[in-house]
Amino acid sequence: xxxxxxxxxxxxxxxxxxxxxxxxxxxxxxxxxxxxxxxxxxxxxxxxxxxxxxxxxxxxxxxxxxxxxxxxxxxxxxxxxxxxxxxxxxxxxxxxxxxxxxxxxxxxxxxxxxxxxxxxxxxxxxxxxxxxxxxxxxxxxxxxxxxxxxxxxxxxxxxxxxxxxxxxxxxxxxxxxxxxxxxxxxxxxxxxxxxxxxxxxxxxxxxxxxxxxxxxxxxxxxxxxxxxxxxxxxxxxxxxx
Numbered sequence: 001x002x003x004x005x006x007x008x009x010x011x012x013x014x015x016x017x018x019x020x021x022x023x024x025x026x027x028x029x030x031x032x033x034x035x036x037x038x039x040x041x042x043x044x045x046x047x048x049x050x051x052x053x054x055x056x057x058x059x060x061x062x063x064x065x066x067x068x069x070x071x072x073x074x075x076x077x078x079x080x081x082x083x084x085x086x087x088x089x090x091x092x093x094x095x096x097x098x099x100x101x102x103x104x105x106x107x108x109x110x111x112x113x114x115x116x117x118x119x120x121x122x123x124x125x126x127x128x129x130x131x132x133x134x135x136x137x138x139x140x141x142x143x144x145x146x147x148x149x150x151x152x153x154x155x156x157x158x159x160x161x162x163x164x165x166x167x168x169x170x171x172x173x174x175x176x177x178x179x180x181x182x183x184x185x186x187x188x189x190x191x192x193x194x195x196x197x198x199x200x201x202x203x204x205x206x207x208x209x210x211x212x213x214x215x216x217x218x219x220x221x222x223x224x225x226x227x228x229x230x231x232x233x234x235x236x237x238x239x240x241x
Contacts, residue, residue: 065098
């Protein structure tokens with residue numbers, strides 16, 4: 001999980017130690033939609049019948065938890081109900097930082113895990129949902145991680161990743177990186193003396209954002225209900241129900 005040749009920008013899995021120094025968590029929150037996207041009016045009425053039932057969110061690739069905590073506060077304010085969040089990241093050091101800096105440990109939990117590692121991830125998720133007496137999350141968020149799954153696990157790995165999480169979510173939130181980000185990641189790693197072995201084999205390339213949308217809608221049967229204005233990195237946060 002280390003960066004290469006002391007270059008903090010050359011990472012294989014997107015596990016930047018200083019991520020929120022160059023990608024503002026608070027600016028991302030400003031792009032998020034209101035409560036009717038997170039919870040349709042019909043479901044709002046159903047949940048009003050049980051005010052103490054928490055809204056459950058899984059934040060995949062949570063890094064050190066800065067955005068996870070802001071999102072939890074944002075959603076509680078929007079939804080006017082308890083919001084419980086589970087943050088998962090592949091890097092144990094980032095998870096340790098998230099746990100140490102967790103200001104709301106009765107509602108936010110962090111675990112080190114890999115979605116594509118069936119054993120550990122599936123056990124974490126099953127135990128968490130069982131504790132919450134639920135079968136799915138109200139929302140699963142994947143902010144700027146699809147590229148890292150794609151580069152390390154090919155088109156089929158990304159498709160499996162999206163399908164697996166879709167089956168666990170009512171609302172699926174994805175902020176995919178555009179192709180130019182792939183080129184930058186490959187260039188940085190190459191400069192450090194390594195490459196992504198699958199980079200040249202990928203079929204989803206210059207139109208990767210459109211391919212993800214097509215897969216979500218045509219293969220997973222989801223409908224895109226909201227798309228944010230682009231971030232400063234020209235990424236759009238897409239909401240699928």
